[in-house]
Amino acid sequence: MSNSIIFCDAGLTAENLRVIIGEKCSLVRDITLGQYVPEKSLIHRMDARAKILLLLMILVFIFVCRNFISLVTISLFSLVIILMTRISIVKYLKSLKAVFVIVIFTGILNLFYGSGDVLWQWQFLKITWGGINNAIFTAVRISVMVMVSSVLTYTTSPTDLTDGLERIMKPLKIFRVRVHEIAMMMTIALRFIPVLLEETDKIMNAQKARGADMENGNILRRVKALVPVLIPLLVSSFRRAGDLAMAMECRCYNGGKGRTRMKIMHFSLTDLFAAIISFLIFGAVIYFNMAYPDVV
Amino acid sequence: MEDFIRVENVCFQYDENDKNSSYALDNISLSIKKGEFVAVVGHNGSGKSTLSKHFNAIYVPTFGDVIIGGMNTKDDDRIFDIRKKVGLVLQNPDNQIVAGIVEEDVAFGCENSGFPQKKIRERVDCALKAVGMYEYRTHSPDKLSGGQKQRVAIAGIIAMEPECIVLDEPTAMLDPQGRDEVIGTVMRLNKEMGITIILITHYMEEAVLADRVIVMDSGKILTDGIPRKVFSEVGLLKKHRLDVPQATELIYRLKNCGYELPECVLNEEECVQAIAALIKG
Numbered sequence: 001m002s003n004s005i006i007f008c009d010a011g012l013t014a015e016n017l018r019v020i021i022g023e024k025c026s027l028v029r030d031i032t033l034g035q036y037v038p039e040k041s042l043i044h045r046m047d048a049r050a051k052i053l054l055l056l057m058i059l060v061f062i063f064v065c066r067n068f069i070s071l072v073t074i075s076l077f078s079l080v081i082i083l084m085t086r087i088s089i090v091k092y093l094k095s096l097k098a099v100f101v102i103v104i105f106t107g108i109l110n111l112f113y114g115s116g117d118v119l120w121q122w123q124f125l126k127i128t129w130g131g132i133n134n135a136i137f138t139a140v141r142i143s144v145m146v147m148v149s150s151v152l153t154y155t156t157s158p159t160d161l162t163d164g165l166e167r168i169m170k171p172l173k174i175f176r177v178r179v180h181e182i183a184m185m186m187t188i189a190l191r192f193i194p195v196l197l198e199e200t201d202k203i204m205n206a207q208k209a210r211g212a213d214m215e216n217g218n219i220l221r222r223v224k225a226l227v228p229v230l231i232p233l234l235v236s237s238f239r240r241a242g243d244l245a246m247a248m249e250c251r252c253y254n255g256g257k258g259r260t261r262m263k264i265m266h267f268s269l270t271d272l273f274a275a276i277i278s279f280l281i282f283g284a285v286i287y288f289n290m291a292y293p294d295v296v
Numbered sequence: 297m298e299d300f301i302r303v304e305n306v307c308f309q310y311d312e313n314d315k316n317s318s319y320a321l322d323n324i325s326l327s328i329k330k331g332e333f334v335a336v337v338g339h340n341g342s343g344k345s346t347l348s349k350h351f352n353a354i355y356v357p358t359f360g361d362v363i364i365g366g367m368n369t370k371d372d373d374r375i376f377d378i379r380k381k382v383g384l385v386l387q388n389p390d391n392q393i394v395a396g397i398v399e400e401d402v403a404f405g406c407e408n409s410g411f412p413q414k415k416i417r418e419r420v421d422c423a424l425k426a427v428g429m430y431e432y433r434t435h436s437p438d439k440l441s442g443g444q445k446q447r448v449a450i451a452g453i454i455a456m457e458p459e460c461i462v463l464d465e466p467t468a469m470l471d472p473q474g475r476d477e478v479i480g481t482v483m484r485l486n487k488e489m490g491i492t493i494i495l496i497t498h499y500m501e502e503a504v505l506a507d508r509v510i511v512m513d514s515g516k517i518l519t520d521g522i523p524r525k526v527f528s529e530v531g532l533l534k535k536h537r538l539d540v541p542q543a544t545e546l547i548y549r550l551k552n553c554g555y556e557l558p559e560c561v562l563n564e565e566e567c568v569q570a571i572a573a574l575i576k577g
Contacts, residue, residue, distance in 0.1 A: 159396050191396045194438040240391045247392030250384040251405035252376050258410040262403040
């Protein structure tokens with residue numbers, strides 16, 4: 001009896017004790033960002049700049065497609081790329097999970113926009129062959145777009161990605177865009193995501209050990225329960241930022257002025273081949289677009 | 297040997313506008329020679345961290361001068377030259393690693409100095425080997441232990457080939473194993489590469505390893521000398537709420553009880569020998 005009184009006094013319930021004893025909350029640990037999957041494939045070895053530019057063009061051409069033949073062409077091309085990365089296709093399908101609702105929603109919406117023979121009608125809603133075609137077309141289009149975008153994040157390390165972006169954006173300097181600063185911020189942000197996640201984990205456990213309840217109650221209560229986590233996190237991030245700034249100054253950081261790089265990016269033959277093949281596919285898409293009737 | 301670092305009558309105030317604020321450093325003068333391994337000890341708020349940030353012009357003295365290899369830290373044009381000569385390693389390893397890959401972080405300082413690509417590569421490889429982290433060069437820093445992260449941070453400084461490294465409590469956030477790794481690395485750099493080391497610490501066991509110990513208290517230098525001399529004054533250190541190594545303290549207390557023991561021991565081995573001699577004797 002007296003024991004339980006002491007525990008209650010200190011705000012230690014059975015559940016909080018479990019946290020202290022070591023049942024770690026892995027809520028934040030599971031989140032992965034950047035999602036880079038190291039493998040040794042041709043796609044991995046490609047120059048980040050080539051990957052970014054070609055991906056952008058593939059995305060544009062997925063939208064250019066106006067009939068099933070051109071869409072199938074570019075979808076097959078995307079599938080070949082995906083297979084070439086040697087990353088399990090399941091991982092790509094998982095990337096679809098986030099946009100699943102959007103795919104279904106736009107698909108259903110498109111179902112009712114179409115002309116042709118009416119198959120089913122209820123007041124103003126009617127489903128036609130054209131509508132079914134539209135729905136499938138949009139669903140495939142969005143799915144392929146999302147999956148092919150994952151190729152970039154799965155096969156390029158975050159540093160290569162920011163480096164590539166910095167170099168691609170370099171011409172924007174004419175318009176006084178501070179390219180180096182933006183790239184530096186991205187690098188630091190990517191570097192500190194895991195650090196801050198770990199810290200969030202620690203603070204949550206510390207607050208739970210003091211009797212904070214974060215799992216029960218309605219959404220409003222749970223959001224409120226996050227305040228004692230976010231405030232220490234904010235304060236400590238400022239402290240970290242101060243430290244980091246000092247460490248960077250100690251290492252002669254002076255903005256982008258006169259800065260050289262250890263890794264210099266080279267376009268290789270692989271990149272050239274990739275570009276040639278992509279352009280052939282793009283050409284085919286345009287040809288099929290003109291040669292066959294539109295779906296939409 | 298010539299003095300590499302000269303600190304002359306330095307006073308430092310965090311808030312210069314507030315006339316009543318006390319001095320974090322109060323009229324400090326000292327000089328450090330090239331190749332020396334100096335430990336600075338003192339309890340919290342003694343000004344040891346503040347002092348460490350004067351060596352590479354992060355802080356500039358309110359009064360007095362800090363001269364690094366002939367350059368005054370007050371001279372704005374020489375700041376980057378000074379920082380290339382004197383590197384600073386901070387307490388929290390997480391907060392001083394900039395890039396998401398070990399070797400790119402080590403390259404950061406060289407990249408800022410504008411060296412050609414090949415030279416950076418050479419220096420980075422050399423620095424990573426010097427701290428024994430070469431195998432981890434393509435890893436992400438998050439996957440490393442505290443001691444390993446701190447060694448990466450040290451490599452980042454070494455890559456700039458400084459003449460002196462200042463370490464501000466580099467082991468405070470590490471476990472005993474990480475502490476040994478870092479101190480071992482620092483000692484090797486001092487002995488093999490001849491780099492001047494200024495180690496700020498509150499672990500007396502680390503201070504004992506230095507050539508020279510400076511004890512600070514409330515912004516002033518309390519004593520300054522070889523470890524054997526400094527730690528023989530156990531009474532003085534105790535008065536200023538400072539610890540001594542456990543072995544030193546044991547012998548000190550035994551001596552106070554009237555046993556005949558040597559003047560000062562610094563580590564367990566000497567302590568064991570002294571006591572063994574006493575028992576046999």
